[in-house]
Amino acid sequence: MEAILLYEGKAKKIFESDKQDEVIINFKDDATAFNAQKKDTFSEKGRVNLAFSRYFFDLLHENGIKTHVISFIDESSMRAKKVDIIPLEVVVRNFAAGSLCRRLGFEKGMALTPPLCEFYLKDDDLNDPILCREHIRYMNTATEEELAYMEQQALRINEIIYSFMDSKGITLVDHKLEFGKTLDGEIILADEISPDTCRFWVKGTMESLDKDVYREDKGDLVGSYKKLADILGLEL
């Protein structure tokens, strides 16, 4: 029987599962940038991103972070808790790059100490605008307590991944997280963690091993992801 498609995003498809409180998430080979103004398909990308997500979610589980991941089914699908995604993209930045430099003129690579946590509205029609807490107050997206919880979790997740990657010779420049609410109302980390959603530089350089390779036309996207996997000793 064909599984029922619940939602299709730019990089993933979410299917109904045999359990009411679980879903199956399939990682696609598609890549988009600049709100899908740029769009391409790369063989193996879904499989590679799922392998990275598995790697980082395992690291977070070992460090006591609650996430939506239940298990991995095959090389491009995983089973996850069903959540209502909170329509906020939580971005944590350790160094200035990307939209922060474009918006504020910060020099690329400028250290942000302590790390900066920002919220963006997850809304393609509005081009995912940055939000301040005051804006969120007027939306039905999250309460002040929920925002504080997501910020605290995001900063903790940043600490865990930053120190781990640093020990491997890679700098976590910034990353985007999404949180969801389970059917019981608990807020947990959802979505994916991969070189699509993080900026990684080879330590001491600004060599990108992440989606900037595609955003900025800097070479072979999947090749760069594989180079990162090699450095981490992650078998793909």
Ligand code: TMP
């Ligand atoms: P930005 O500098 O373009 O705002 O991106 C910050 C981080 O968030 C970067 O690691 C890439 C990630 N990101 C996503 O995962 N999805 C998105 O839609 C955007 C805009 C950024």
Ligand code: ASP
């Ligand atoms: N994922 C986003 C998009 O296309 C943007 C990005 O990652 O830069 O639309």
